[in-house]
Amino acid sequence: MKTELASERSVIVYHDEPIGAQTTAQLQYLGKQIKSALGEQLLDLxxxxxxLLVIFNPRLSSHPSVIKIIEQCIENLPTGSMATHQQLVRLPVYYHEEVGPDLERIASHHKLTIEQVIERHCSQAYQVYAIGFAPGFAYLGEVASDIAMPRLKSPRPKVAKGSVGIADQQTAIYPAASPGGWNLIGRCPIELFNPEQTPAMPFNVGDNVQFSAINKDEFINLGGIL
Structure with a gap:
């Protein structure tokens, strides 16, 4: 791992291993050690x-001292495999062409039926690799290669809140209406970001998410909007 200055009050740590469960677990563990070591000097991770972006209070610390603490934490990382402290979050999805306009195209591209695309998307749990783009937007991976699809060449100007999409080997849910270039396959009725609740999101980095198919009536009864 290496550390670099990111801003006047932050340092970023880069992992030198590929994206995967072990990389996520090590960064998660490192974050907890840094949080403990920095104490009130730390503003956010x-x-x-x-x-791993480490944001500190410049009134209480400095780049050199923060980097020194981070490097000590890196040196003390356990060797070998490491498990993430994760929860399994189950989210319902209404899969249908009226809310998933790219379902048919994905099925046709992979020579599958729409039902097979849905079955494959629901058949596994996906790890939350990162949360970004918008509050509550979790990048989940990896989808099976036989339903993976590249991003749209021309992003849609507006994607409805709750839309479930696939881009390359990642899948995600749009927590709010926004522009987007992911292939849309369904819609989730669950609120994914509410700053007035604690926690504000149902998942964290390192957690697993698994989808389950519901019908239109169930979607509406759970608060979904078409």
Missing amino acids: VQSYQS
Whole structure:
């Protein structure tokens, strides 16, 4: 791992291993050690695929002292495999062409039926590799290769809140209406970000998410909007 200055009050740690469960677990463990070591000097930690952003209070610390503490934490990382402290979050999805306009195209591209695409998307748990783009937008991976699809060449100007999409070998849910270039296959009725609740999101980096198919009536009864 290596550390670099990110801003006047932050340092970023880059992991030198590929994206995966072990990289996520090591960054998660490192974050906890840094949090304990920095104490009140720490303002926030932001974990991503292969990096950890450490934001500190410049009134209480400095780049050299923070980097020294981070490097000590890196040196003390356990060797060998490491498990993430994760929960399994189950989220319902209404899979249908009226809310998933790219379902048919994905099925046709992979020579599958729409039902097979849905079955494959629901058949496994996906790890939360990062949360970004928008509050509550979790990058989940990896989808099976036989339903993976590249991003749209021309992003849609507006994607509905709750839309479930696939981009390359990742899948995600749009927590709010926004522009987007992912292939849409369904819609989730669950609120993914509410700053007035604790916690504000149902998942954290390192958690696993698994989808389950519901019908239109169930979607509406759970608060979904078409």
